[in-house]
Amino acid sequence: MKNICVIGLGYIGLPTAALFASRNFEVLGVDIDPRVIETIRQGKIHLEEPGLKTLIKDSLKKGTLRVSSTPAEADIFIIAVPTPVYEDKRANLEFVKQAVRDIIPFIKQGDTMIIESTIPPRTTDDVIVPMLQKAGFDPKNNDLYVAHCPERVIPGKILIELVENHRMVGGVTREAAKRASEVYKPVINGKIIETEAMVAETAKLMENTYRDVNIALANELAKIAARLNINAHEVIELANMHPRVNILEPGPGVGGHCIAVDPYFMIEKAKDVASLIQTARKINDSMPTFVVEKVKQLTSRIANPKIAILGLTYKGNVDDTRESPALTIVHKLMTDKHNYTVKCHDPLLRQEHIPLKLYGLHEALEDTHLALVLADHQPFKQLHPSVFAETMKHPIIFDTKNCIADDPDITLYKIGHLSGLKPIEP
Numbered sequence: 001m002k003n004i005c006v007i008g009l010g011y012i013g014l015p016t017a018a019l020f021a022s023r024n025f026e027v028l029g030v031d032i033d034p035r036v037i038e039t040i041r042q043g044k045i046h047l048e049e050p051g052l053k054t055l056i057k058d059s060l061k062k063g064t065l066r067v068s069s070t071p072a073e074a075d076i077f078i079i080a081v082p083t084p085v086y087e088d089k090r091a092n093l094e095f096v097k098q099a100v101r102d103i104i105p106f107i108k109q110g111d112t113m114i115i116e117s118t119i120p121p122r123t124t125d126d127v128i129v130p131m132l133q134k135a136g137f138d139p140k141n142n143d144l145y146v147a148h149c150p151e152r153v154i155p156g157k158i159l160i161e162l163v164e165n166h167r168m169v170g171g172v173t174r175e176a177a178k179r180a181s182e183v184y185k186p187v188i189n190g191k192i193i194e195t196e197a198m199v200a201e202t203a204k205l206m207e208n209t210y211r212d213v214n215i216a217l218a219n220e221l222a223k224i225a226a227r228l229n230i231n232a233h234e235v236i237e238l239a240n241m242h243p244r245v246n247i248l249e250p251g252p253g254v255g256g257h258c259i260a261v262d263p264y265f266m267i268e269k270a271k272d273v274a275s276l277i278q279t280a281r282k283i284n285d286s287m288p289t290f291v292v293e294k295v296k297q298l299t300s301r302i303a304n305p306k307i308a309i310l311g312l313t314y315k316g317n318v319d320d321t322r323e324s325p326a327l328t329i330v331h332k333l334m335t336d337k338h339n340y341t342v343k344c345h346d347p348l349l350r351q352e353h354i355p356l357k358l359y360g361l362h363e364a365l366e367d368t369h370l371a372l373v374l375a376d377h378q379p380f381k382q383l384h385p386s387v388f389a390e391t392m393k394h395p396i397i398f399d400t401k402n403c404i405a406d407d408p409d410i411t412l413y414k415i416g417h418l419s420g421l422k423p424i425e426p
Helices: 013-022 034-041 052-062 094-106 123-134 158-164 174-184 197-228 232-239 262-269 275-298 325-334 361-365 385-391
Strands: 003-007 026-030 065-068 076-079 112-115 145-148 167-171 192-196 306-310 341-345 370-373 396-399 411-414
Touching: 003 013, 003 094, 013 026, 013 052, 013 065, 013 158, 034 052, 034 065, 052 065, 052 158, 076 094, 094 123, 112 123, 112 174, 123 145, 123 197, 145 174, 145 197, 167 174, 167 197, 174 192, 192 197, 197 232, 197 262, 197 275, 262 275, 275 325, 275 370, 275 396, 306 325, 306 361, 325 341, 341 361, 361 385
Parallel strands: 003 026, 003 076, 026 065, 076 112, 112 145, 167 192, 306 341, 306 370, 370 396, 396 411
Antiparallel strands: 145 167
8 A cells, every 4th residue: 555645734734644644554643733642643633524533543543654853765756735815915835835845855756745735826827847857857757646536525524525526636647646646546426537737726616616606695695685685685586596596695705715815715816807707806805894883872871881792713613713704804893993892702712713802602692792603613593583582782793704693582683684774772
Protein backbone atom coordinates (compact mmCIF):
# COMPACT_ATOMS: atom_id res chain seq x y z
CA MET A 1 0.00 0.00 0.00
CA LYS A 2 1.33 3.45 -0.93
CA ASN A 3 2.26 6.05 1.67
CA ILE A 4 0.44 9.38 1.80
CA CYS A 5 1.61 12.62 3.40
CA VAL A 6 -1.17 15.16 4.06
CA ILE A 7 -0.03 18.74 4.68
CA GLY A 8 -2.50 20.74 6.77
CA LEU A 9 -4.79 19.14 9.36
CA GLY A 10 -7.70 21.55 9.34
CA TYR A 11 -11.32 21.15 8.25
CA ILE A 12 -10.31 19.36 5.02
CA GLY A 13 -6.87 17.91 5.66
CA LEU A 14 -7.70 16.02 8.85
CA PRO A 15 -10.82 14.26 7.49
CA THR A 16 -8.90 13.47 4.28
CA ALA A 17 -6.02 11.95 6.25
CA ALA A 18 -8.44 9.99 8.43
CA LEU A 19 -10.37 8.68 5.42
CA PHE A 20 -7.28 7.33 3.67
CA ALA A 21 -5.96 5.88 6.94
CA SER A 22 -9.28 4.10 7.51
CA ARG A 23 -8.80 2.39 4.13
CA ASN A 24 -5.41 1.08 5.28
CA PHE A 25 -3.19 3.61 3.51
CA GLU A 26 -0.13 4.53 5.57
CA VAL A 27 -0.81 8.21 6.28
CA LEU A 28 1.34 10.90 7.84
CA GLY A 29 -0.60 14.03 8.75
CA VAL A 30 1.47 17.21 9.05
CA ASP A 31 0.57 20.52 10.69
CA ILE A 32 2.67 23.47 11.83
CA ASP A 33 0.58 23.96 14.99
CA PRO A 34 2.05 21.82 17.81
CA ARG A 35 -1.26 22.01 19.70
CA VAL A 36 -3.03 20.31 16.79
CA ILE A 37 -0.43 17.54 16.70
CA GLU A 38 -0.61 16.92 20.45
CA THR A 39 -4.41 16.94 20.45
CA ILE A 40 -4.59 14.33 17.68
CA ARG A 41 -1.95 12.14 19.31
CA GLN A 42 -4.21 12.01 22.36
CA GLY A 43 -7.02 10.68 20.19
CA LYS A 44 -8.89 13.97 20.32
CA ILE A 45 -9.73 16.47 17.59
CA HIS A 46 -9.64 20.26 17.47
CA LEU A 47 -12.79 20.66 15.36
CA GLU A 48 -16.34 19.34 15.40
CA GLU A 49 -17.25 16.89 12.65
CA PRO A 50 -19.59 13.89 13.01
CA GLY A 51 -17.72 10.57 12.99
CA LEU A 52 -14.26 12.10 12.69
CA LYS A 53 -13.08 11.51 16.25
CA THR A 54 -13.89 7.79 16.04
CA LEU A 55 -12.14 7.48 12.68
CA ILE A 56 -9.04 9.21 14.07
CA LYS A 57 -8.90 7.04 17.19
CA ASP A 58 -9.34 3.82 15.21
CA SER A 59 -6.65 4.79 12.68
CA LEU A 60 -4.20 5.77 15.41
CA LYS A 61 -4.82 2.46 17.15
CA LYS A 62 -4.28 0.50 13.91
CA GLY A 63 -1.12 2.47 13.23
CA THR A 64 -2.25 3.61 9.78
CA LEU A 65 -2.27 7.26 10.88
CA ARG A 66 0.63 9.20 12.35
CA VAL A 67 0.94 12.94 12.87
CA SER A 68 3.97 15.20 12.93
CA SER A 69 5.07 18.79 12.48
CA THR A 70 7.57 17.65 9.83
CA PRO A 71 6.90 15.96 6.46
CA ALA A 72 8.54 12.71 5.44
CA GLU A 73 9.09 10.76 2.24
CA ALA A 74 5.90 9.40 0.70
CA ASP A 75 4.50 8.24 -2.62
CA ILE A 76 1.66 10.76 -2.56
CA PHE A 77 1.60 14.29 -1.14
CA ILE A 78 -1.72 16.07 -0.56
CA ILE A 79 -1.70 19.79 0.25
CA ALA A 80 -4.78 20.99 2.14
CA VAL A 81 -3.82 24.32 3.68
CA PRO A 82 -5.84 27.57 3.82
CA THR A 83 -5.82 30.19 1.08
CA PRO A 84 -7.02 33.40 2.73
CA VAL A 85 -7.17 36.82 1.11
CA TYR A 86 -5.20 39.97 1.82
CA GLU A 87 -7.00 43.15 2.85
CA ASP A 88 -7.25 44.13 -0.82
CA LYS A 89 -8.93 40.73 -1.46
CA ARG A 90 -6.08 39.24 -3.50
CA ALA A 91 -5.37 35.58 -2.83
CA ASN A 92 -2.73 34.95 -0.19
CA LEU A 93 -0.86 31.91 -1.50
CA GLU A 94 1.84 31.91 1.17
CA PHE A 95 0.48 28.85 2.98
CA VAL A 96 0.33 26.88 -0.27
CA LYS A 97 3.80 27.97 -1.34
CA GLN A 98 5.26 27.19 2.08
CA ALA A 99 3.69 23.74 1.98
CA VAL A 100 5.39 23.12 -1.39
CA ARG A 101 8.72 24.34 0.02
CA ASP A 102 8.33 22.08 3.04
CA ILE A 103 7.80 18.90 1.01
CA ILE A 104 10.35 19.53 -1.76
CA PRO A 105 13.19 17.93 0.27
CA PHE A 106 11.12 14.75 0.60
CA ILE A 107 9.81 14.44 -2.98
CA LYS A 108 11.34 11.94 -5.37
CA GLN A 109 10.79 11.27 -9.05
CA GLY A 110 7.60 9.35 -9.74
CA ASP A 111 5.72 10.77 -6.75
CA THR A 112 2.24 12.26 -7.04
CA MET A 113 1.53 15.72 -5.64
CA ILE A 114 -2.08 16.89 -5.25
CA ILE A 115 -3.22 20.38 -4.28
CA GLU A 116 -6.65 20.28 -2.63
CA SER A 117 -6.47 23.88 -1.42
CA THR A 118 -8.75 26.24 -3.33
CA ILE A 119 -6.57 28.45 -5.53
CA PRO A 120 -6.97 31.08 -8.28
CA PRO A 121 -6.88 29.96 -11.92
CA ARG A 122 -3.37 29.20 -13.23
CA THR A 123 -1.84 28.83 -9.76
CA THR A 124 -0.84 25.22 -10.39
CA ASP A 125 0.81 26.03 -13.73
CA ASP A 126 2.20 29.49 -12.96
CA VAL A 127 3.20 29.21 -9.29
CA ILE A 128 3.58 25.60 -8.16
CA VAL A 129 5.13 24.07 -11.28
CA PRO A 130 7.89 26.75 -11.48
CA MET A 131 8.74 26.13 -7.81
CA LEU A 132 9.15 22.44 -8.56
CA GLN A 133 11.15 23.14 -11.71
CA LYS A 134 13.50 25.36 -9.72
CA ALA A 135 14.02 22.41 -7.36
CA GLY A 136 15.07 20.21 -10.30
CA PHE A 137 11.80 18.48 -11.16
CA ASP A 138 10.00 18.54 -14.52
CA PRO A 139 6.25 18.01 -13.98
CA LYS A 140 5.52 18.95 -17.60
CA ASN A 141 7.40 15.81 -18.61
CA ASN A 142 5.95 13.58 -15.91
CA ASP A 143 8.93 12.99 -13.66
CA LEU A 144 6.55 14.20 -10.94
CA TYR A 145 2.77 13.97 -11.26
CA VAL A 146 1.13 17.25 -10.18
CA ALA A 147 -2.63 17.81 -10.07
CA HIS A 148 -5.29 20.02 -8.52
CA CYS A 149 -8.19 18.17 -6.93
CA PRO A 150 -10.36 20.67 -5.04
CA GLU A 151 -12.54 19.49 -2.18
CA ARG A 152 -16.31 19.81 -2.55
CA VAL A 153 -17.67 19.13 0.92
CA ILE A 154 -19.85 20.85 3.48
CA PRO A 155 -19.02 21.04 7.20
CA GLY A 156 -21.15 18.64 9.18
CA LYS A 157 -21.17 16.10 6.34
CA ILE A 158 -17.50 16.05 5.36
CA LEU A 159 -16.85 12.33 5.83
CA ILE A 160 -19.97 11.43 3.85
CA GLU A 161 -19.32 13.87 1.03
CA LEU A 162 -15.62 13.01 0.72
CA VAL A 163 -16.77 9.53 -0.25
CA GLU A 164 -20.00 10.18 -2.13
CA ASN A 165 -19.40 13.43 -4.04
CA HIS A 166 -17.98 13.50 -7.55
CA ARG A 167 -14.39 14.72 -7.78
CA MET A 168 -12.58 16.55 -10.55
CA VAL A 169 -8.87 16.00 -10.99
CA GLY A 170 -7.00 18.61 -12.99
CA GLY A 171 -3.56 17.46 -14.02
CA VAL A 172 -0.58 19.45 -15.25
CA THR A 173 -0.47 16.65 -17.83
CA ARG A 174 -2.94 13.95 -18.82
CA GLU A 175 -0.81 11.35 -17.11
CA ALA A 176 -0.76 13.44 -13.93
CA ALA A 177 -4.56 13.60 -13.95
CA LYS A 178 -4.70 9.84 -14.42
CA ARG A 179 -2.24 9.17 -11.59
CA ALA A 180 -4.09 11.52 -9.23
CA SER A 181 -7.46 9.94 -10.03
CA GLU A 182 -5.98 6.55 -9.15
CA VAL A 183 -5.20 7.93 -5.70
CA TYR A 184 -8.87 8.64 -4.99
CA LYS A 185 -10.48 5.57 -6.56
CA PRO A 186 -10.06 3.32 -3.48
CA VAL A 187 -11.89 5.79 -1.22
CA ILE A 188 -14.49 7.50 -3.43
CA ASN A 189 -17.87 6.21 -4.61
CA GLY A 190 -18.64 9.26 -6.76
CA LYS A 191 -17.37 9.81 -10.28
CA ILE A 192 -13.82 11.04 -10.83
CA ILE A 193 -13.54 13.34 -13.82
CA GLU A 194 -10.10 14.02 -15.27
CA THR A 195 -9.34 17.42 -16.78
CA GLU A 196 -6.58 20.03 -16.90
CA ALA A 197 -5.45 21.95 -13.84
CA MET A 198 -6.80 25.37 -14.79
CA VAL A 199 -10.25 23.97 -15.63
CA ALA A 200 -10.45 22.29 -12.22
CA GLU A 201 -9.28 25.47 -10.47
CA THR A 202 -11.91 27.57 -12.23
CA ALA A 203 -14.73 25.04 -11.88
CA LYS A 204 -14.24 24.92 -8.11
CA LEU A 205 -14.38 28.71 -7.89
CA MET A 206 -17.50 28.88 -10.03
CA GLU A 207 -19.33 26.43 -7.76
CA ASN A 208 -19.02 28.83 -4.85
CA THR A 209 -19.37 31.97 -6.96
CA TYR A 210 -22.69 30.67 -8.29
CA ARG A 211 -23.97 30.26 -4.73
CA ASP A 212 -22.67 33.71 -3.76
CA VAL A 213 -24.52 35.33 -6.67
CA ASN A 214 -27.69 33.36 -5.87
CA ILE A 215 -27.58 34.44 -2.22
CA ALA A 216 -26.97 38.04 -3.31
CA LEU A 217 -30.15 37.88 -5.39
CA ALA A 218 -32.08 36.66 -2.34
CA ASN A 219 -30.53 39.34 -0.12
CA GLU A 220 -31.38 42.06 -2.61
CA LEU A 221 -34.94 40.72 -2.72
CA ALA A 222 -35.08 40.98 1.09
CA LYS A 223 -34.18 44.67 0.86
CA ILE A 224 -36.77 45.23 -1.87
CA ALA A 225 -39.39 43.34 0.15
CA ALA A 226 -38.71 45.61 3.13
CA ARG A 227 -39.53 48.59 0.92
CA LEU A 228 -42.67 46.95 -0.48
CA ASN A 229 -43.84 45.55 2.87
CA ILE A 230 -44.10 42.00 1.54
CA ASN A 231 -42.69 38.65 2.65
CA ALA A 232 -39.57 37.74 0.66
CA HIS A 233 -39.59 34.21 2.08
CA GLU A 234 -43.05 33.63 0.63
CA VAL A 235 -41.98 35.19 -2.68
CA ILE A 236 -39.02 32.79 -2.87
CA GLU A 237 -41.15 29.79 -1.93
CA LEU A 238 -43.63 30.55 -4.70
CA ALA A 239 -40.97 31.43 -7.28
CA ASN A 240 -39.17 28.16 -6.54
CA MET A 241 -42.28 26.23 -7.53
CA HIS A 242 -41.17 26.93 -11.09
CA PRO A 243 -39.22 23.81 -12.10
CA ARG A 244 -36.23 25.81 -13.36
CA VAL A 245 -35.93 28.30 -10.48
CA ASN A 246 -33.96 27.70 -7.28
CA ILE A 247 -33.47 30.91 -5.30
CA LEU A 248 -31.67 30.49 -1.98
CA GLU A 249 -32.70 32.18 1.27
CA PRO A 250 -31.65 35.68 2.38
CA GLY A 251 -29.56 36.04 5.51
CA PRO A 252 -27.24 38.28 7.55
CA GLY A 253 -24.39 37.93 5.06
CA VAL A 254 -22.14 35.22 3.65
CA GLY A 255 -19.36 33.63 5.65
CA GLY A 256 -17.07 30.64 5.76
CA HIS A 257 -13.80 30.06 4.00
CA CYS A 258 -15.37 29.23 0.63
CA ILE A 259 -18.35 31.23 -0.59
CA ALA A 260 -17.21 34.48 1.04
CA VAL A 261 -13.66 34.15 -0.32
CA ASP A 262 -13.56 32.20 -3.59
CA PRO A 263 -15.29 34.81 -5.78
CA TYR A 264 -12.39 37.18 -5.14
CA PHE A 265 -10.05 34.67 -6.81
CA MET A 266 -12.11 35.04 -9.98
CA ILE A 267 -12.25 38.83 -9.69
CA GLU A 268 -8.48 38.96 -9.24
CA LYS A 269 -7.89 37.31 -12.61
CA ALA A 270 -10.38 39.35 -14.67
CA LYS A 271 -11.63 42.31 -12.66
CA ASP A 272 -12.70 44.37 -15.68
CA VAL A 273 -15.20 41.73 -16.85
CA ALA A 274 -16.28 40.27 -13.49
CA SER A 275 -18.86 42.95 -12.72
CA LEU A 276 -21.68 40.60 -11.67
CA ILE A 277 -19.40 38.72 -9.27
CA GLN A 278 -18.18 41.99 -7.74
CA THR A 279 -21.73 43.27 -7.33
CA ALA A 280 -22.80 40.06 -5.60
CA ARG A 281 -19.90 40.38 -3.17
CA LYS A 282 -20.88 43.98 -2.36
CA ILE A 283 -24.51 43.00 -1.75
CA ASN A 284 -23.62 40.13 0.55
CA ASP A 285 -21.00 42.17 2.39
CA SER A 286 -23.63 44.89 2.95
CA MET A 287 -25.97 42.61 4.88
CA PRO A 288 -24.36 42.96 8.34
CA THR A 289 -24.86 46.73 8.06
CA PHE A 290 -28.47 46.16 6.92
CA VAL A 291 -29.09 43.98 9.98
CA VAL A 292 -27.54 46.51 12.35
CA GLU A 293 -29.64 49.31 10.83
CA LYS A 294 -32.81 47.31 11.53
CA VAL A 295 -31.65 46.62 15.09
CA LYS A 296 -31.14 50.36 15.55
CA GLN A 297 -34.66 51.03 14.27
CA LEU A 298 -36.08 48.50 16.71
CA THR A 299 -34.15 49.86 19.70
CA SER A 300 -34.23 53.58 18.85
CA ARG A 301 -36.41 54.48 21.86
CA ILE A 302 -34.43 52.48 24.41
CA ALA A 303 -31.48 53.80 26.40
CA ASN A 304 -28.67 51.23 26.69
CA PRO A 305 -30.44 48.43 24.77
CA LYS A 306 -29.74 44.82 25.75
CA ILE A 307 -29.36 42.37 22.87
CA ALA A 308 -29.14 38.57 22.98
CA ILE A 309 -27.18 37.12 20.06
CA LEU A 310 -28.13 33.56 19.13
CA GLY A 311 -25.45 32.02 16.93
CA LEU A 312 -21.96 33.20 16.01
CA THR A 313 -20.86 30.66 13.41
CA TYR A 314 -21.04 31.42 9.70
CA LYS A 315 -23.83 28.86 9.18
CA GLY A 316 -25.98 26.49 11.15
CA ASN A 317 -24.78 23.30 12.86
CA VAL A 318 -21.05 23.96 12.49
CA ASP A 319 -18.43 25.29 14.91
CA ASP A 320 -16.68 27.41 12.26
CA THR A 321 -16.61 31.20 12.69
CA ARG A 322 -14.31 32.00 9.76
CA GLU A 323 -15.57 35.10 7.89
CA SER A 324 -18.78 34.89 9.92
CA PRO A 325 -21.11 37.85 9.35
CA ALA A 326 -22.37 37.30 12.90
CA LEU A 327 -19.02 38.42 14.28
CA THR A 328 -19.15 41.54 12.11
CA ILE A 329 -22.63 42.34 13.40
CA VAL A 330 -21.60 41.82 17.03
CA HIS A 331 -18.57 44.08 16.57
CA LYS A 332 -20.72 46.81 15.01
CA LEU A 333 -23.19 46.65 17.90
CA MET A 334 -20.54 46.57 20.62
CA THR A 335 -18.77 49.61 19.19
CA ASP A 336 -21.91 51.59 18.40
CA LYS A 337 -22.57 54.89 20.17
CA HIS A 338 -25.97 53.63 21.38
CA ASN A 339 -24.16 51.66 24.09
CA TYR A 340 -25.56 48.20 23.41
CA THR A 341 -25.10 45.43 25.95
CA VAL A 342 -24.56 42.27 23.94
CA LYS A 343 -24.70 38.72 25.31
CA CYS A 344 -23.78 35.90 22.93
CA HIS A 345 -24.99 32.31 22.99
CA ASP A 346 -23.83 29.57 20.63
CA PRO A 347 -24.27 25.91 21.66
CA LEU A 348 -21.73 24.72 19.08
CA LEU A 349 -18.81 26.87 20.23
CA ARG A 350 -16.36 26.32 23.07
CA GLN A 351 -15.34 29.36 25.08
CA GLU A 352 -11.63 28.72 24.48
CA HIS A 353 -12.16 28.97 20.71
CA ILE A 354 -13.61 32.49 20.65
CA PRO A 355 -12.66 35.79 22.33
CA LEU A 356 -16.28 36.84 22.93
CA LYS A 357 -17.80 35.79 26.25
CA LEU A 358 -20.39 33.06 25.79
CA TYR A 359 -23.53 32.73 27.90
CA GLY A 360 -26.08 30.00 28.41
CA LEU A 361 -29.34 30.44 26.55
CA HIS A 362 -31.44 31.67 29.47
CA GLU A 363 -28.63 33.89 30.78
CA ALA A 364 -28.26 35.49 27.35
CA LEU A 365 -32.01 36.08 26.95
CA GLU A 366 -32.75 37.21 30.50
CA ASP A 367 -33.95 40.80 30.76
CA THR A 368 -33.06 41.62 27.11
CA HIS A 369 -34.97 43.90 24.77
CA LEU A 370 -34.26 41.94 21.58
CA ALA A 371 -33.08 38.49 20.51
CA LEU A 372 -31.08 38.53 17.28
CA VAL A 373 -30.80 35.11 15.60
CA LEU A 374 -27.70 34.88 13.39
CA ALA A 375 -27.26 31.11 12.88
CA ASP A 376 -29.85 28.43 12.17
CA HIS A 377 -28.54 25.78 14.55
CA GLN A 378 -30.88 22.84 15.10
CA PRO A 379 -31.34 23.69 18.81
CA PHE A 380 -32.64 27.12 17.78
CA LYS A 381 -35.12 25.60 15.34
CA GLN A 382 -36.45 23.48 18.19
CA LEU A 383 -36.89 26.37 20.63
CA HIS A 384 -40.43 26.78 21.89
CA PRO A 385 -41.61 30.41 21.69
CA SER A 386 -42.35 30.30 25.41
CA VAL A 387 -38.60 30.38 26.06
CA PHE A 388 -38.54 33.92 24.70
CA ALA A 389 -41.85 34.97 26.25
CA GLU A 390 -40.90 33.83 29.75
CA THR A 391 -37.29 35.03 29.78
CA MET A 392 -37.02 38.32 27.92
CA LYS A 393 -37.98 41.81 29.03
CA HIS A 394 -39.64 42.16 25.62
CA PRO A 395 -40.17 38.87 23.68
CA ILE A 396 -39.13 40.42 20.38
CA ILE A 397 -37.04 38.38 17.95
CA PHE A 398 -35.24 39.46 14.80
CA ASP A 399 -34.60 36.19 12.97
CA THR A 400 -32.08 36.58 10.14
CA LYS A 401 -32.06 32.84 9.36
CA ASN A 402 -35.80 32.10 9.08
CA CYS A 403 -35.64 29.37 11.72
CA ILE A 404 -37.82 30.54 14.63
CA ALA A 405 -41.48 29.51 14.69
CA ASP A 406 -43.98 32.34 14.99
CA ASP A 407 -46.33 32.47 17.96
CA PRO A 408 -48.91 34.91 19.39
CA ASP A 409 -46.81 35.32 22.55
CA ILE A 410 -43.83 36.80 20.71
CA THR A 411 -43.15 39.50 18.15
CA LEU A 412 -41.16 37.98 15.31
CA TYR A 413 -39.40 39.84 12.51
CA LYS A 414 -37.61 37.92 9.78
CA ILE A 415 -34.93 39.30 7.52
CA GLY A 416 -37.18 38.76 4.52
CA HIS A 417 -40.35 39.87 6.29
CA LEU A 418 -39.95 43.19 8.09
CA SER A 419 -43.48 44.48 7.52
CA GLY A 420 -44.77 46.44 10.48
CA LEU A 421 -41.35 46.88 12.05
CA LYS A 422 -41.65 49.49 14.76
CA PRO A 423 -39.48 50.67 17.66
CA ILE A 424 -39.65 48.70 20.89
CA GLU A 425 -41.29 50.65 23.68
CA PRO A 426 -39.15 51.11 26.82
